Amino acid sequence: MTTAAPKSTAPIPASTGFDHPLLDRLLAGSSLPEWAVKLRRDAVDRLDTLSLPGRGEENWMRTDLRMFQPHGWVKAAERPATSGGAIPAGLLESATQGAAALAGTVAFGGRIAALDGHVVRDELDPALAAQGILFGAPERILAEHGERLRSRWFSAVDASADWFAAMHAAFHRAGAVLWVPAGVRLTAPLHVLSAITPGGLDTSHVLVVLEDGAEATVLTETVGGGDSGSDGGLHCGATEIVVGRNASLRMVNLQNWSRGVWHFARQRAAVEAGGRLQWTLAALGSRLSQVQQDVALVGRGADAQVNGVMFTEGRQQLVYNTLQHHMAPGCHSDLLYKGALQDRSRLVWRGMIKVDKAAQKTDGYQRNDTLMLSREARSDSIPGLEIEADDVRCTHGATSGRVDEEQIFYARARGLTADEAARLVVAGFFQQVFDRITIPPVREALSAAIGGRIRRVS
Amino acid sequence: MTQHPEHHPDQLVIRGLHVAVEGQEILKGVDLTIGRGEIHALMGPNGSGKSTLGYAIMGHPSYEVTAGTIELVAADGIRRDLLAMEPDERARAGVFLAFQRPMAIPGVRLADFLRHAVTNVRNPERKEGQELMPMKEFRSELKAKMSELSIDSDFARRYVNEGFSGGEMKRAEILQLAMLQPRFAILDETDSGLDADAVRLASQSIARIGGAGGDAASGAGAMGILIITHHEQLLEHNVPHRTHVMLGGRIVESGGAELAAELHKRGYERIRAAYPDAAAAERAMEESTRNTEAAGV
Numbered sequence: 001m002t003t004a005a006p007k008s009t010a011p012i013p014a015s016t017g018f019d020h021p022l023l024d025r026l027l028a029g030s031s032l033p034e035w036a037v038k039l040r041r042d043a044v045d046r047l048d049t050l051s052l053p054g055r056g057e058e059n060w061m062r063t064d065l066r067m068f069q070p071h072g073w074v075k076a077a078e079r080p081a082t083s084g085g086a087i088p089a090g091l092l093e094s095a096t097q098g099a100a101a102l103a104g105t106v107a108f109g110g111r112i113a114a115l116d117g118h119v120v121r122d123e124l125d126p127a128l129a130a131q132g133i134l135f136g137a138p139e140r141i142l143a144e145h146g147e148r149l150r151s152r153w154f155s156a157v158d159a160s161a162d163w164f165a166a167m168h169a170a171f172h173r174a175g176a177v178l179w180v181p182a183g184v185r186l187t188a189p190l191h192v193l194s195a196i197t198p199g200g201l202d203t204s205h206v207l208v209v210l211e212d213g214a215e216a217t218v219l220t221e222t223v224g225g226g227d228s229g230s231d232g233g234l235h236c237g238a239t240e241i242v243v244g245r246n247a248s249l250r251m252v253n254l255q256n257w258s259r260g261v262w263h264f265a266r267q268r269a270a271v272e273a274g275g276r277l278q279w280t281l282a283a284l285g286s287r288l289s290q291v292q293q294d295v296a297l298v299g300r301g302a303d304a305q306v307n308g309v310m311f312t313e314g315r316q317q318l319v320y321n322t323l324q325h326h327m328a329p330g331c332h333s334d335l336l337y338k339g340a341l342q343d344r345s346r347l348v349w350r351g352m353i354k355v356d357k358a359a360q361k362t363d364g365y366q367r368n369d370t371l372m373l374s375r376e377a378r379s380d381s382i383p384g385l386e387i388e389a390d391d392v393r394c395t396h397g398a399t400s401g402r403v404d405e406e407q408i409f410y411a412r413a414r415g416l417t418a419d420e421a422a423r424l425v426v427a428g429f430f431q432q433v434f435d436r437i438t439i440p441p442v443r444e445a446l447s448a449a450i451g452g453r454i455r456r457v458s
Numbered sequence: 459m460t461q462h463p464e465h466h467p468d469q470l471v472i473r474g475l476h477v478a479v480e481g482q483e484i485l486k487g488v489d490l491t492i493g494r495g496e497i498h499a500l501m502g503p504n505g506s507g508k509s510t511l512g513y514a515i516m517g518h519p520s521y522e523v524t525a526g527t528i529e530l531v532a533a534d535g536i537r538r539d540l541l542a543m544e545p546d547e548r549a550r551a552g553v554f555l556a557f558q559r560p561m562a563i564p565g566v567r568l569a570d571f572l573r574h575a576v577t578n579v580r581n582p583e584r585k586e587g588q589e590l591m592p593m594k595e596f597r598s599e600l601k602a603k604m605s606e607l608s609i610d611s612d613f614a615r616r617y618v619n620e621g622f623s624g625g626e627m628k629r630a631e632i633l634q635l636a637m638l639q640p641r642f643a644i645l646d647e648t649d650s651g652l653d654a655d656a657v658r659l660a661s662q663s664i665a666r667i668g669g670a671g672g673d674a675a676s677g678a679g680a681m682g683i684l685i686i687t688h689h690e691q692l693l694e695h696n697v698p699h700r701t702h703v704m705l706g707g708r709i710v711e712s713g714g715a716e717l718a719a720e721l722h723k724r725g726y727e728r729i730r731a732a733y734p735d736a737a738a739a740e741r742a743m744e745e746s747t748r749n750t751e752a753a754g755v
């Protein structure tokens with residue numbers, strides 16, 4: 001590891017415009033609890049001391065931020081609600097293929113939608129509310145149930161980890177809170193849609209808490225923004241998940257922004273004893289993504305399955321840093337990231353399994369497979385293990401391959417066109433991870449969204 | 459297009475075919491005409507060019523046709539130039555190759571693969587993105603075919619050739635042949651890797667599939683089949699109308715079913731002695747292959 005000061009990143013000017021006056025304007029008229037406001041103010045103070053992450057930092061060394069201008073997004077933070085206060089149908093339809101791919105797939109128990117940070121939909125089936133389930137836009141849930149949320153709000157993600165984390169902690173808007181009381185099993189999935197108009201800003205924050213023995217399925221989806229330059233968009237978000245003892249959560253996050261959107265996300269789940277988490281990240285959009293996805297197994301016998309489905313094209317650059325942190329004995333974690341790359345796109349996965357001394361009998365696995373659909377694409381797989389316990393089984397694997405011309409010929413000899421053959425081969429490549437996703441409509445929506453993007457293999 | 463007055467069934471007509479792979483000529487002038495309803499056996503020692511002929515007919519991109527023609531000639535005399543077609547267009551024109559070593563396509567179920575194939579082959583004008591054959595209809599047809607061929611019902615749910623035994627791969631090829639019902643089929647060592655019982659079953663299956671859709675008496679409308687084999691057993695239920703012997707990249711002798719029996723019993727010594735030029739070409743090709751291998755290429 002290098003200790004030299006990062007050279008390529010100039011310190012951010014004292015004011016990027018993401019400052020106290022902006023926060024004051026955004027909070028005017030809000031009814032947030034005092035403590036929640038203080039968290040934000042502390043984050044603004046912290047933000048003043050931070051520069052953008054530089055390439056000297058390990059998790060950022062493959063992320064090109066040279067074109068990223070923080071102050072360019074201040075105006076977007078104050079963008080007023082679009083007339084009508086609803087997500088324009090055209091946005092969902094005209095945005096990238098597969099947009100809102102999940103939205104129409106299932107009967108949802110509750111739905112939240114936000115456009116440019118303004119909540120435009122906030123619904124929960126009254127029968128579910130009667131069971132004590134909290135689900136809604138954070139601003140509302142914080143105002144109504146502030147004390148309950150206090151110990152969990154920003155407890156899992158580090159609000160001061162870097163510039164983006166602090167910016168998010170100070171200026172987050174919309175997103176979702178889900179709180180499922182002990183023993184309540186929610187069968188209908190919940191849907192959270194974050195949308196922006198071209199040039200828009202999304203700072204959504206998602207908090208999911210399942211108390212002991214609770215069950216839920218949550219689908220989040222991002223869509224919109226523009227395809228280039230200042231018309232693109234910025235997402236600076238965070239997700240916090242707490243899976244209680246013997247609770248079970250299925251979480252799906254589909255990142256489907258338009259091709260000009262910057263996407264920075266920090267996500268962390270803590271799984272308590274006997275809890276189970278199935279967490280699927282799917283990424284199709286954005287111009288650049290930097291995602292930190294951490295799973296902490298904090299109680300004996302916790303189980304986490306982490307799935308990644310990435311399809312990149314054009315000049316997209318997606319960077320994922322994953323951590324499977326085994327803190328308690330007898331836990332199981334299994335990560336499978338699969339990515340297919342087209343054109344000149346780039347995909348980076350850097351994975352770490354960390355096993356604490358207390359975490360004997362750990363069973364940890366991580367695997368990253370990539371399929372290169374063009375010679376100009378580039379992928380990097382960097383697995384890592386950091387093990388302090390002595391009785392563990394931790395393994396990792398990575399493969400990178402091309403579509404085999406002989407496979408294509410075989411399929412063509414049976415009447416499939418070259419494009420159809422390529423699509424089938426790529427779909428087959430993803431099948432292994434789709435087979436793990438136990439929500440069929442999600443599987444089908446992802447498969448269709450990816451299928452629509454594959455062009456002739458070159 | 460040329461019109462021929464005489465009557466004949468649809469034909470696959472190969473004239474003066476030369477084929478090179480990576481610059482090395484493998485086929486050195488092949489002439490072969492197969493009519494629908496006819497069974498032709500193609501025999502010859504390893505490396506004589508039999509598989510190359512199959513790949514060239516199907517349009518494998520690594521097999522370069524340097525001279526000659528391959529055409530489909532319909533009964534009304536209309537000729538279609540196969541060499542001008544992409545491999546998938548050839549399949550849709552009714553040509554089928556059963557691979558000696560079929561490719562695995564991990565993650566793609568045989569049934570899904572076949573549904574695409576059947577849809578395209580039956581609707582040659584289909585544009586990509588248009589509806590596939592209705593699932594229900596496809597499934598019931600597939601089920602019926604699998605039962606006719608004594609294939610386990612879970613077979614279609616497996617990934618294409620992934621982890622298949624040699625025998626399973628060949629059965630999958632035969633199943634595809636049955637579903638696609640091509641006009642002309644080239645079966646490249648569909649018997650290799652099979653035990654005697656399996657070869658007998660394959661032989662029966664091919665006979666049934668090949669005759670399906672045809673007029674039992676005249677053979678009209680049935681499949682034209684080119685069986686590439688080293689053995690006689692596959693021919694048990696598919697008695698060849700013509701047997702061809704390939705040596706050194708050419709068909710040097712053709713005869714009836716008795717020729718297949720002779721070659722099976724006595725090998726190729728008589729052929730090599732009778733066609734010294736072809737035997738010399740065979741030796742030269744072997745030599746060149748050995749050198750390439752020795753060079754570690």
